[in-house]
Amino acid sequence: MALGILFTAAVGLQAVRDRQAPLASPGTEHLLYVRSPEFLKRAALSYDSLVADVYWIRAVQHYGQTKLSAGQSKQYDLLFPLLDLTTSLDPRFNIAYRFGAIFLAEQYPAGAGRPDQAIALLEKGLRQQPGKWEFAQDIGFVHYWWRKDYVQAAEWFTRAGAMPGAPNWLSPLAAVTLAQGGNRESSRRLWQELLGSADAAWLRTQARFRLSQLDAMDQIDALEGVVRLYAQRTGSPPRTWGDVIRAGYLQGLPIDPERHEYQLNPSRGTVTLSERSPLNPLPTPEQPRG
8 A cells, every 4th residue: 555655646746747847857858767668567556547647648748849849859769668658558548559650650850750660559559459440540541641651551451441340431542542642632532531530639630730731732833833834934933922923923922721921942943831830841752662
């Protein structure tokens, strides 16, 4: 009983510390004092779920602080160990698997840039819950969106679609992925299906964000076409959007789906997002694998 009271007090103290100064002590923000899930499960006594909550909070804090930091070299090195500890303490902590996988897979520096670790985390969840079609679907998403491996993505969508309770759009999506992998419209369909079927608000938010990114990519293509047309007809590229507007090619300043003005590079004739736009960074085009 005494050990239980002391451990509960320690967990409470850690939670208070994280709320007041989360992972911010100079020189210690990238230290993880317990790295062994097996040791932590023994030390947690019967408080596995409570300690899992604490480590999940630490994982979210580590991701958020690193993402928002102004440093040139962001280090997400504690993210996977924290998520591994969380899901070892509570193997059915579904949001830690699914949301954690997004943290890990997200393109650096907005995220850890480790889709391999995201897949490893989701496969761990699938070993704990073999019938959880959402984990198989998420592995397919990681292969599709971040790894550009459309063969593996299709295989995982097929596997997810065959599981009990899976939505009926998953199996046809595998065929679309193989036929049109990397096509922007197939990506749009994938996120639209997720937006319409996701039962978690954070997952719907993620789908809306990805759809906005795809809209921005379409708009950038269209704007660069306008810039090329202006240059062909006038003999020189536009210096500002004002030149394009005065020539009648645009009716106003072009803005992205998040209401930030697109940036024009007159020397290259390219269009990019504003540095302030939350849609940064846009997915980079890559050649499909397989």
